[in-house]
Amino acid sequence: MIARLAIRSLLPAIIPLFIMTAQTPSATAQDVADRFDKVKVRDVISRRFTQQEMYGWLTPIVQAGTVRITSAGTSAEGRTINLYRYGTGPVKVLLWSQMHGDESTATMALLDIMSFLRAEPGHPISRAVRDRLTVLMLPMINPDGAERFTRRTAQAIDMNRDAMRFTTPEARVLKSVHDAERPDFGFNLHDQDTRYTVGTTRQITAIALLAPATDETRADNAVRLRAKRVAAGVATVLGRFIPGKVAKWDDTFEPRAFGDNMQRWETSTVLIESGGWAGDPEKMHLRKMNFVALLCALHEIATGSYERNDPAPYEALPFNMRLAFDVIIRNAKLQTSPGIPAAIVDVGINVTPGTDSTEVVASVEDIGDLSTYTAYKVYDAAGAELDARLVILENKLTAEQLRSLLPQN
Ligand SMILES: [Zn+2]
Known part of the structure; x- marks a missing residue:
């Protein structure tokens, strides 16, 4: 009886050892x-x-x-x-x-x-x-x-x-x-x-x-x-x-x-x-x-x-x-039209590569507080003003227009 108990109590120690050999x-x-x-x-x-x-x-x-x-x-x-x-x-x-x-x-x-x-x-x-x-x-x-x-x-x-x-x-x-x-x-x-x-x-x-x-x-x-x-x-x-x-x-x-x-x-x-x-x-x-x-x-x-x-x-x-964009520009100043107060916003942009890799088409997906979002590339505009003719919800951007929006940092 004692021997059986001893073996049984040893089993939990023996089994992991056996597995560890693999x-x-x-x-x-x-x-x-x-x-x-x-x-x-x-x-x-x-x-x-x-x-x-x-x-x-x-x-x-x-x-x-x-x-x-x-x-x-x-x-x-x-x-x-x-x-x-x-x-x-x-x-x-x-x-x-x-x-x-x-x-x-x-x-x-x-x-x-x-x-x-x-x-x-x-x-x-x-x-x-x-x-x-x-x-x-x-x-x-x-x-x-x-x-x-x-x-x-x-x-x-x-x-x-x-x-x-x-x-x-x-x-x-x-x-x-x-x-x-x-x-x-x-x-x-x-x-x-x-x-x-x-x-x-x-x-x-x-x-x-x-x-x-x-x-x-x-x-x-x-x-x-x-x-x-x-x-x-x-x-x-x-x-x-x-x-x-x-x-x-x-x-x-x-x-x-x-x-x-x-x-x-x-x-x-x-x-x-x-x-x-x-x-x-x-x-x-x-x-x-x-x-x-x-x-x-x-x-x-x-x-x-x-x-x-x-x-x-x-x-x-x-x-x-779905809390990500390809590009986020944070802390940008945007004045949508004259007479309306400028606001500090984040801009979420998605990029779809075209048939030619130089012909990138981007799309403005969201504007506002995007602090809960992440992006593959995040830029800080540090309060700089964005071109309101480009930053319009759902607006499509050429590669050149997108480049013009990105802060040079
Ligand atoms: Zn699938």
């Missing part, structure tokens, strides 16, 4: 991050690329036998949508990216992940994933939109509002892969507006996460709870690299969206939205963050360690809010 989750994440520059697909240097270019980059990985390739169907314009398969394990994970043709950050990361799996077949993550999981990847599920770098499909439809009616061939491709494979887990990979903030923290959201609801009540069921545990692991990993820059998406149920329906179809689904990163318009840093987060998530699913994740790190993330 890498800790944060060491795994750092290890993966350290390998990124070595394994990434080097030819991907811009976030705008076509399906043809992508297939060219994937050819050596397919030829090496790392991933198996099958045709999942064709787009409205006749482009073949390939399904890439890695591993032979019992747990199936489906990852799809670029349903919106101009949201390519995670597509880049999926290419980098396949490149990692090819370059590092003996890595503990590669082995665990290969043995325990079957990973199914649909990078660039909307290749016609990607061709034009626009959100919608060639039929002008937002395919992420087509998971009820299945009008588009692209939505039918995704559904047919789901029906054929019945994946246990799903990753729905997007880019969001770069001007979201992490709640009211004045931090631009780098990545936002969501374990979508399965109905209007937003109640948890086992499928969604499992997704929240995976999302909590992703939040923890990202919190190590980009602390304070991870937000949560609003979980209002959208009956036409794929994430919500995948969850209803019993695939525990996590939405990952890449946002903005100052000074990195091509999103190469967020590409790396997707690479790290997804590889670690696959590893957690493969080892089953996600089951021990408390959902709290996910639940505690602040919601995305």
